[in-house]
Amino acid sequence: MDQLTSENQNLSRGLKNRHVQLLAIGGAIGTGLFLGSGRSIHLAGPSILFAYIITGIICFFIMRALGELLLSNLNYHSFVDFVHDYLGNGAAFITGWTYWFCWISVGMADLTAAGLYIQYWFPNIPQWGPSLIVLIILLIMNLMAVKLFGEMEFWFALIKVVAILALIIIGTFMIIKGFATDAGVSSFANLWRYGGLFPNGVSGFILSFQMVVFAFAGIELVGLTAGETENPEHVIPKAINNIPIRIIIFYIGALIVIMSIYPWNSINPDKSPFVQVFAAVGIAAAAGIVNFVVLTSAASACNSSIFSTSRMVYSLAKENNAPESMKKLTVSQVPSNATMFSAIVILISVILNFVMPEGVFVLITSISTFCFIYIWSIIVICHMRYRKTNPELAAKSKFKMPLYPIINYIILAFFAFVIVVLAFNKETRVALFVTPVWFIVLGIIYKILKSKNNDSEVVKRNLTNE
Template sequence: MSENQNLSRGLKNRHVQLLAIGGAIGTGLFLGAGRSIHLAGPSILFSYIITGVICFFIMRALGELLLSNLKYNSFVDFVHDYLGNGAAFITGWTYWFCWISVAMADLTASGLYIQYWFPNIPQWVPSLFVLVILLIMNLTAVKLFGEMEFWFALIKIIAILGLIIIGTFMIIKGFSTDAGVSSFTNLWINGGWFPNGVSGFILSFQMVVFAFAGIELVGLTAGETENPEQVIPKAINNIPIRIIIFYIGALIVIMSIYPWNSINPDTSPFVQVFSVLGIVAAASIVNFVVLTSAASACNSGIFSTSRMLFSLAKENNAPESMKKLTSHQVPSNATMFSAIVILISVILNYIMPKGVFVLITSISTFCFIFIWGIIVICHLRYRKTNPELASSSKFKMPLYPIINYIILVFFAFVIVVLALNDETRVALFVTPVWFIALGVIYKILKSKKKNEEDVKKNVA
């Protein structure tokens, strides 16, 4: 084990830039876009723009906080400084749970995607294979994690750009499909921009917000990035243009080729577009892309949970063994522990009823909103308590403090929207149990630690 208790700065600029893109583009775009379009019609574009702007300002707040102290390894470090140890404990373990649930869902999905080509292999075999490969790569060096995410993100980018370029050519040429002629007018001639009314537009935010879960992952790379003062601002500032190109661009092309009401909500719109071109392997191509996307999410889950455990351990909010590093300065115990929990979760997925698994992932989505809210609140505290440090910042969040309160109001709006949905409503009532349980555990640990300190004082 390494005596140096600092993480290695092995992530280069290209790793962080592609990590920022990968975090902003989820599997939901490839598989879930059809359902989102079916729900909101063309107004889904506005949902993505609004949520994208909100996420950009969250990232600006996160970036300003991380760069205010280069000793911060993750956002749990500044939560400790500005909201106290109790808040850091709850935030850190909540974020750990968020990514564990994402990783277990995507690891299960990876097995199913591989089964598409090898239907006779039990689903757990490819899932286990993917986990072992990702674990080995994460244990070796952070640079290998960066390389994996670089190529995973690149595959997603190539698929989206391929759709946009081919689709734009089809629209310009007036390519005919079974749903009519490809044209930009298809965006508004089938019931206008809000064909399902304001309610469809409002309900779409639940899917759109979930699509951006993971965008904050760049914030966990601060302690392992070369030249963070240059690399992180560049990655964050490029987020809006990337969202416009990859989300808005892809959706405009899809709905121009196929009118929104002709898109099958149960299949990938990418498959529909590639299939109409006569590409026989369209389904296999998209399956490969979503496989890499799922593997990427699981890879990010192993990375983020291990780094969060490392940060928690440094503040004595996790077992001390979790802050031990290898000779490559990788938190091996934390990485192994997270991988084992992810594996157990996949096994439990077979034993437990499906409803319980859906409930767990629904709770994690509420928790992501909580994490983002904590980041924004910490930014408010930072600006208020450190005005001199804030004034010297080279990466200030614009429109402070108005935008902070707008973001918090937006989160309240999303929670109300989630309460309107049958599948996520139950999680809204169960989620407080998670936070209460964490609060009780923290109180017990704090009381135990105090008693141990009192015993040492009496002995002395």
Template sequence: MSDTHQLKRGLKNRHVQLLAIGGAIGTGLFLGSGRAIHLAGPSIIFAYLITGIICFFIMRALGELLLSNLNHHSFIDFVEEYLGDRAAFITGWTYWFCWLSLAMADLTAVGLYMQFWIPWLPQWIPALVVLVALLLMNLTAVKYFGEMEFWFALIKVIAIISLIIIGIIMIVTGFTTDAGVAAFSNMWNYGGWFPNGTMGFILSFQMVVFAFTGIELVGLTAGETEDPEKVIPMAINNIPLRIILFYVGSLAIIMSIYPWTAVNPSASPFVAVFTAVGIAAAAGIVNFVVLTSAASATNSGIFSTGRMIYALAKRGHAPSSMRRLTHSSVPYQATIFSAAVLLITVVLNYVMPEAVFVMITSISTFCFIFIWAMMVICHLKYRKKNPELAAQSKFKMPLFPVMNYIILAFFVFILGILALNEDTRIALLFTPIWFVILWAFYSMLNTDDEDALSEELIEMAGVKEIYKKPKKDDSDDYII
């Protein structure tokens, strides 16, 4: 297959670096950090540090996999190679669902954020306009997607750095707010680091983990990245610095300016800080930042779901027409299909009760944990089956294999926490239905062969199951 019949490497280093930053900074930091602080107090910093470290090692495992075979264009290729065809089918469609759910939530949020300036504007109008605009941009060339994400992420970075600089000046000068004098001691003078006890700290992981969903998007851009052997390691290795600066740094500054007890859980602490120094348009500025953040997440959702459908079609897990590319090497049918489904879900979300919406996004969180777990398991399989190749790797995951098992144990811990919350507990009960449907659907389509993952599970059970592996279309991708 010629290079013209494949995805093009149109993402530059700056695109990938800002994609990695954007994936590590969610809207929750700007709007949801007040609730997180209220729940855990200053210990929320440790929750972000722990989760950030876990995510860093997940990305190191993913990075080692991606660089071990540059002919593979996404982590789904590795799932198929090391865990089998059925696992690739389930993982691919689950990842598609994950991003579809996130995009649904963020596209709906776009309309709500626009009502800050135009209260009378129906929510669905700006949502539809943004969806169409992002779809058209995604259908041009991958470099335009990268360019859009570059500027979206840059806006978030500027907002956070501005908060940190302004906050440091306020602390150094002893600035007085309505809650008292700004000082670093405010972080521990109001009940210590764990004012709500261990349980408050543990429960905070629910929103902290959700804040990092999407960090693995870099792994989906490997097939469209210029010089991936240089760019991917750089993006991954900078994750710890970004976590310390953007999450730990901003939250530490906020709780130094305002004692954690004075932070309003229902309002953005960013607005409070900017307002305290006399910036009259603080609320509008933060609303603009979260609007671009929501648009960024929707943009990433359209990109990732389109690429995932394309990858599934390449291995016979989706209609072959989804493999068709434009002359700019964009999988246009897969992208349009995902955008069309996204439009339907936005319309449905507009009329759905809030409880249903919460359940859908909670299911998405569970599914992301599954995706991350599959990455870690694939890395274990890779090291086991290819010791010579792994020995030659210049980007090895540190602390293998102990860290792999620590990560998997962390996921079990998170699932236990989510089971404690009534809202997410309902989603936990419904999530297995999704995997059962995918498992059964694959079995209906395939009846003659067996994949690596099921073979291991079947051997453990002492039985054998036969099913047919789907035929792959090895012909060239269609170009229009």
């Protein structure tokens, strides 16, 4: 494949408005809603609605901060670019590679999951086979053109949207008609009949935040499309401003319908509540339909993983924080070396998944969730630096984050609260102590690289003087 090595080459602006809009929806809706919501409901009861609303509001303001920063300079291809400007090269190095690790972990987990979902229909096929096929298809599509990535995400997100809307429409009809299930009569009153809105007390509500926050991991992905979006000044604000509506419709709407049909204490935490609702209507293939939806959701997450990690490595290479070869673009203006590098690492991770103890795999994904909180916090901190150091530029902004600087401090306090909550969970507590090791290792690597670069600069100057 022909490479473009000129420093003047930039990423293609091949993403259209509909791609970015659906990408924003896909980033806000994870497989957690389809599979993990049963466990969340079981833990917190109807109060889970408030956890989603609060977290959704926090994520909306994070996205407003991200949008304002990206649109302040259209040469920014990702948030690592403005981290470099406002927090320095060291912070950009650590943030970029941390985000890369976050999405590598997501890609590893979801590619493994995709193979398992395909086994639902073909139980005799070994799990690694479908996973490998899915990865090869996604890699080829990502290498061809960014427009094809946008098309894939458009259809993946559309499948999720149709599934959720079908649940809401069918479920609302069942509630209005007073449809009887094995758990009783469908009614909105089921939301408060069984122990009130906080049946497990404040503790159940607080502990639910760990799952709710992680359900929004990936919502910042739309920010990585800034350098490859047609008319970003119009498209990105529209995608970000629609986030609250999407959260209300897709998360809150779906959960209200589910808990109105099946009281919270009748929902099986180990099964998808979507399957329960569709099966109650008499749809025999309910489990198969939901399995197809979560398969596309897993493929979507892996697709986003390849895209986001490749763009992050490309941005790091432009700041000399990754190998020079990662800056190379194809004739379609796609960072091919960065894309193949990330896909290979994801593939290695899937192979390792067969020999790694389960505890190690859980630890890696737990660390990545802490790292997502770090990434979101860095975005908010960069926004504060931007407002303080560039007041004139900020005054001209047409897409300002509201309630600055109060909301910035509220967001950071919220994340501190979530980390404290995570410390009380046995599965994530270990990661809380291991995560600092990741940042220490990155810091040491950066110091070594910086020292080598300084030595090479001295050699160059000496040769020039001679």
